[in-house]
Amino acid sequence: MARERKFNTVELFHEAKQLLLQHGYDGFTFSLLADRMEVSRAALYKYYDNKEKLITDFMIYEMEEFLHELKEIDKLEGFEQQFDFLIDLIFKKTEVHELIRAAQHVMTRMDAAITNKEKLEKLPLDMYKFLQRFILVGKAEGKLKEHIPDGLIIGFILQTVAIPNHFGIPKGDWIHSIKEVISQGMFMNK
Amino acid sequence: MARERKFNTVELFHEAKQLLLQHGYDGFTFSLLADRMEVSRAALYKYYDNKEKLITDFMIYEMEEFLHELKEIDKLEGFEQQFDFLIDLIFKKTEVHELIRAAQHVMTRMDAAITNKEKLEKLPLDMYKFLQRFILVGKAEGKLKEHIPDGLIIGFILQTVAIPNHFGIPKGDWIHSIKEVISQGMFMNK
DNA sequence: GTTAAAAGTTACACAGGTGTCACTTATACT
DNA sequence: AGTATAAGTGACACCTGTGTAACTTTTAAC
DSSP, rough: OOOOOOHHHHHHHHHHHHHHHHHHHHHOHHHHHHHHHTSOOOHHTTTSSSSHHHHHHHHHHHHHHHHHHHHHGSSSOSSHHHHHHHHHHHHHHHHHHHHHHHHHHHHHOOOOTTHHHHHHHEEEEHHHHHHHHHHHHHHTTTOTTTTHHHHHHHHHHGGGGGSOOTTOOOOOHHHHHHHHHHHHHHHHOH | OOOOOOOOHHHHHHHHHHHHHHHHHHHOOOHHHHHHSSSSSHHHHHTOOOHHHHHHHHHHEEEEEEEHHGGGGGGOHHHSHHHHHHHHHHHTTTHHHHHHHHHHHHTSSOTTTTTTHHHHHHHHHHHHHHHHHHHHHHHHTTOOOTOOOHHHHHHHHHGGGHHHTTTTOHHHHHHHHHHHHHHOOOOOOO
16 A cells, blocks of 8 residues: 555665765764665654664664674584684674674663664674684684683684785785684794 | 963873763864863864864874884894783773774875875874884794784784773783784694 | 953854654555 | 555754854063
8 A cells, every 4th residue: 555665674774884884873874875775864764763773773683694694603513614614704794893893882872771772782792602602612622722711712803804904915815814823823833 | 472371282182082082083072172171162273273183183192102102112122022012012002093093094084185194194104114123023033923924913913902801801811811812822732 | 551462252154964744655455 | 536554755943063253361571
């Protein structure tokens, strides 16, 4: 009985992602998004009460997708394979981590009453918990050093994507070197 | 012949730093800063044409101070000592790196005509060049792996400060573990 | 005490984003 | 063809930050 929609959620999130990565949270506006979607600004308010709701909905969508892909790790046997898979996945989904970082920042100035707050707080924790199982396997198999805190191991791995490749080293070499440094360090063995 | 000033540059930069770290670039406003300084907003415009000028001036000031402290590294003998000094300095000046990251972001949407653009572009490069000498020493002494790109080594070290310590591991332990992972890796030696 | 000059203030116009509401338009079902 | 219903629009009032300009205040030097 209703008129045909001019856009769907997937398209909307796709454009929102571009804009967020380009302009950041504050630079992101409904006008900008509406222009991209070739739709009036007011139309967006039909679906999202405000910018916060739209962006948090989008972030949850992105993180859930990432978590879903991450769970494929269980299909692999042995720690080394899982380690490789994890690093590759992280580099395949570079933006997600920028978004997660941004999310943490958004949280701080977010109303406690906001619907999405709980979900948005829960997702990174889910990810951490899930990765902790992977760390556990690594330590149990005697592959990872027992005395390095789990939080640091996870943080270290996730953080590597953010290292700026100023000198434009080819992606393959770059990731390969990162894997070596994380696993064996940058010092020569004596 | 003139009236006494109500504030000086050092105070101003001190408050600006707080506000920047708390609210980020976009959240930072002249009103906020003026309130903190207990001075009218317009007074700030007497000294800085606009927000961009004020913030870039501040960033340059911070980075120059950091670079100055960094140069103390030359007074130390041997690679290991320099390595320790560097990590400790970075953790002593955590905020500077947040600022440098922010600076990169500011650059992207900055008018090419802005006075400070050149300086702000040059400083991180100076830092990289300076650190590259340190890497060179490490490689020459046979302490650092030759085949790991310099850019990655520097990036790795600088990036570690940004690893979120979600589980609140004591700072001393945290830094100690980071030094171990960077130098020897997180894998067990076979 | 007059005056020059910089410090500081108040008040303004402007720009851009926000959220809302009354309105129009398209479409599927009867 | 008529109509209910959701989709979409244009226009509005509001708020907040920006930058400027005309003004007042303080102070040191003459």
